[in-house]
Amino acid sequence: MxxxxxxxxxxxxxxxxxxxxxxxxxxxxxxxxxxxxxxxxxxxxxxxxxxxxxxxxxxxxxxxxxxxxxxxxxxxxxxxxxxRASTGARAPSVPREIPPDAATCEACLAELFDPADRRHRYPFVNCTDCGPRATVIEDLPYDRERTTMRRFALCAPCAAEYADPRDRRFHAEPVACPDCGPQLSWGGLTGEDALRAAVTAVSDGAIVALKGLGGYQLVCDATDAGAVSRLRERKRRPAKPFAVMARDLETIHRLARVTRTGRAALTSPARPVVLLEARRRTGVAPGVHPGTDRIGLFLPTTGLHHLLLHDLDGPLVVTSGNLSSEPIAIDDAAAKSMLAAVADGCLCHDRPIRARYDDSVVRPAGRTVLTVRRARGFAPAPLPLPTAARVPMVAAGAQLKHTFALAEGPRAFLGPHTGDLEDTRALDAFEASYADLVKLTGIEPRAVVHDLHPDYLSTQWARALPVSRRIAVQHHHAHVAGCAAEHGVRGPFIGVAYDGLGFGDDGTLWGGEILVADLARYRRVGRFATAPLPGGAAAVRRPARMALGYLYGAEPLGSPSPPAALSRPFTGRLDPRELRVVRTVIERGINCPRASSAGRLFDAAASMLGLGDEATYEGQAAVALEAAAGATRAEALSWRLVLVAGVWVYDPVPTLVALLEGAARGERVGRLAAAFQRTIAEVTGGLVERVVRAGGPRTVCVAGGCFQNVRLLAEVRAVLQSQGLRVLVAGAVPVNDGGISYGQAAVAAARMRGE
Missing domain, CATH: 3.30.70.100 (Alpha-Beta Plaits)
Known part of the structure; x- marks a missing residue:
């Protein structure tokens, strides 16, 4: 079985x-x-x-x-x-499956707060229905001696539970109690004294490093503006929202509007962070989620979290235990060194963390739950492949929001979120996670799949891997193939891929793409017009530069550029030296790669509307644009499609001119933001309609980081469905670059099968 x-x-x-x-x-x-x-x-x-x-x-x-x-x-x-006792044999061609961690179940929670129970207030309470799994397993078959719990000898009562088939703790491998299990520590204090010291510290406004299930976390009082501000400064995270952990659903309902879909996600055994519409005047510090009306909320995942929330009786910021852009800490010594400048104290314990698993993040979109970050509680559970992988393979993923996938036969094991592969520390974390999952699943790759971009660290890693075959998969084909594969679609479909940047098969940067595809192949049938990225990566970090790229260097498709007088309210607030430099590098083509990017167009629109000229995290300007629109309804702005060399191209210049004209008339920023997003939905409908009219398929798969914007997703879906089309979006697979590796695996498996 x-x-x-x-x-x-x-x-x-x-x-x-x-x-x-x-x-x-x-x-x-x-x-x-x-x-x-x-x-x-x-x-x-x-x-x-x-x-x-x-x-x-x-x-x-x-x-x-x-x-x-x-x-x-x-x-x-x-x-x-x-x-009977376990054996280690592996069935041929059947990868071994690793259970994800699960949040504390109701039975264990009742024991945790029962003064008469021997596990009363024991932070590591668990049973066969809950507790650590993937983060403690060292090898399979899954028995205690092959987990990080092997160093804790069972006391007589725990051993009796462990050996009794009628007990819910029968072979619950992490089973423990205060007499034989892991213990908390805070400085020289242990157990309940350590917990009390941490509670006092948080109450007094301190930042605490907490050893969680899959890594260290940083915790502070979510209602203390000073503590939140200090955490931002020390963690070097100036604007990206923090997640907030709340004691119970009642508290979450006071902090945000919760739909039925959101409630189901919040209470699932995975206990992910769920992005919800924040209520006003909740007491949560404004610095928790600046620039967005969405707040990431989740319920306690472990007994320790339950005790903290119970004793503090208020919401807590619970964020990854790292510095900005670095992997979360899992090793005790490394954590104390890395987080010494951030945390005022460390609530630790002596159970080792075997594998790094950050908190998962999801976002409800109607009845669909979009996965933003697939990690603790979800990974490394396998996902089906419509076409079985003929040889074991690893898909190396992309660069941002990195994941990798191991595939063999009809399933792919999507590894946990690694972060952004921008330096050797992130690469080291990826390699450690890869080695761990290879060992546990028993999948020994003989092929590697990678992105086309030669400078991605994942691509360079793939090229160095000692395997017999390497397969390159275009970034946006992987995006839409991942969506199709999740839904079991093998045949032709239209792919709508909107994201920041991805390497195209023509050597240019893509990001606003319409493809006709199946799992093995694709052709580009529509795109957004290109614009230069002045300074390359600098334009990603500064949306104002991207706006200047569209003003001074948009692809010439016959639309007149906005007159200087119309753009002056925007350009007038920028440094004149920056204007001169950017205009010069665009005119001379110096370090100005061109991109057909939907994400960069969103950046430009946000900057023109005064919603953000700088971005300290990827997608920040687009988040502000979505927040500004809120629930406002608006008619679309002007837009235009042009046929260029057999490919339909969206010319955004009329849209941006209309945006600037609206601003000049004094129209509300929120209405203009809503109108811009409505425009993109109608543009998408126009592009897809022309493809269908030419004989294209009637199933549409939408993917890419831009569709984390649930307003854009809802409007695009409605427009396409009004044309009688079947519209699919990924749920279990991250819609952003975290889903690239699964899409790569699906494409490679289909190509090999076709051969």
């Missing part, structure tokens, strides 16, 4: 079912799977298989049950049913 069947209480479940049905035999873990040898009446055996398939424990996912007649002697009648 294969699937997610280890570390989820599956063997005790099998024991209970078999015993109830009067079946004799045994069950054991083998490699990453579960094996049974059973004897009983035909009716009982049929009932056993049906129950295993349809009524498995909450965290289990049974993917395949193979039933064969016993070749040897069957278990003697009346011998009973036993749980």
């Amino acid at each position: 294969s699937g997610r069947v280890q570390g989820v209480g599956f063997r005790p479940f099998v024991h209970r079912v078999a015993t109830r049905l009067g079946i004799d035999g045994w069950v054991l873990n083998t490699g990453g799977h579960v094996e049974l040898s059973v004897a009983g009446s035909p009716q009982a055996l049929t009932a056993l298989v049906d129950t295993l398939r349809n009524d498995a424990p909450p965290l289990a996912q049974v993917r395949r049950i193979s039933v064969t007649a016993l070749a040897g002697r069957p278990p003697p009648r009346g011998s009973g049913f036993a749980v």
Whole structure:
């Protein structure tokens, strides 16, 4: 039996079912799977298989049950049913599946706050239905001696629970109690004294480094503006929003508007950070989520978080334990060194973290839940591949919001979010995560898939990997293929890929693309017009430069440039020296790569509207543009499509002229921001309509970081559906570059199958 069947209480479940049905035999873990040898009446055996398939424990996912007649002697009648010791064999061509971490279950939570229970206020309470999994597993099969809990010898009461098939802690590998398990520490204090010291520190406005499940976190009082400001300064994170952990759903309802979809995401075993519409005047410090009306909220994930929230009785900022752009810390010594300049104290414990898993982030979009960051609680659970991978492979991913994927047969294992691959520390974290997942899944890649961009660290890593085959996949094809693969689409589809930047097959930078594709191939049938990026990467960090790129160097498609008088309210607030330099480098073509980028067009529009000339994190200007629009409804601005060399091209100059004209008339920024986004939706509809009219497919897959903007996604989806088209968007796969590796794997598998 294969699937997610280890570390989820599956063997005790099998024991209970078999015993109830009067079946004799045994069950054991083998490699990453579960094996049974059973004897009983035909009716009982049929009932056993049906129950295993349809009524498995909450965290289990049974993917395949193979039933064969016993070749040897069957278990003697009346011998009973036993749980046997695990073996390490791996079934051929079946990767082993690692269970993700799961938030504290209700039964453990009741014990945590029950004064009569021996685990009262024990931060590491867990059972087979919850607790650490992927972050503590060192090898499979999943038994205690192959986890970081092996150093904690069980006391007699815990050993009795662990050995009793009727107990919910039967073979719960991280099981522990105050007498035999991990302990908290704060300076020279331990246990409850350490927790009290940390609570006092946070109450007094301090920043605390907290050792979480998959890495260190930085914690402070979310209502203390001074503490939040100090955290921003020390962490070197001037504007990117912080996540907030709240004690319960009632608190979250006071802080944000929660839809049914949002509530389901908040309370799922993964306990991700959920981006919700913030309410006003909640007491949360303004510096928690500046520039956006969205707040990232999540519920406690561990017993330690529950205790902190209970004792402090207020929302907490809980953010990654790192400095800006660096991987989160997992090693105790490294964490104390890295975070010494950020935190005023460290609430640590002595259970090692085996693998780095940041908090997952999702965003509700109607009934869909968009994955923004796939990490703790979700990764490394596998995703299906419509076309099975003929040889084991690794997809190296992109550069920003990096993930990698291991694929073999019909599934791809999407690794946890690594961050941005911009330096050797991030690359080291990627390589460590890769080595760990290769060991656990048993997948030994013989092929590597990578992006076309030669300067990506992921591409350079892929080219150095000792494998027999390398496959390059275009960035935006990977985006839309990932969406198609999640939905099981093999045949032709129209792909709409809007993001910041990706390397095109013509050597230029793409980012606003309409493709006709299947999983193996694609052709470009539509795009946004190009504009220069003055200074290259500097234009990404400064949207004002991007706006100047469109004003002074937009692709000439026949539309007149805005007159100087119209653009003067925008250009007049900029440094005249910057204007001269930017205009000169554009005219001379010095370090001004051109890009057909939807994301950079959003940056330009935001800057023209005065919503942000600088960006301290990727997509900041676009976030401000979405926030400014709010729920405002507006008609589209002017737009124009031009046929260039057989490809439909959106000319944004009329749109930007209309934007500047509206600003000159004194129209509200919010209405203009809404009108701009409505324009992009109608432009998308116009581009897709022309492709369909020419015989293109009627299924549309939308992907790319721009579609984290749920307003844009909703309007694009509505426009396309009004044309009678089937519109798909990824849910489990990140819509941003975090989904690139899965798309790469899907493309490579389809190409190999075609060969």
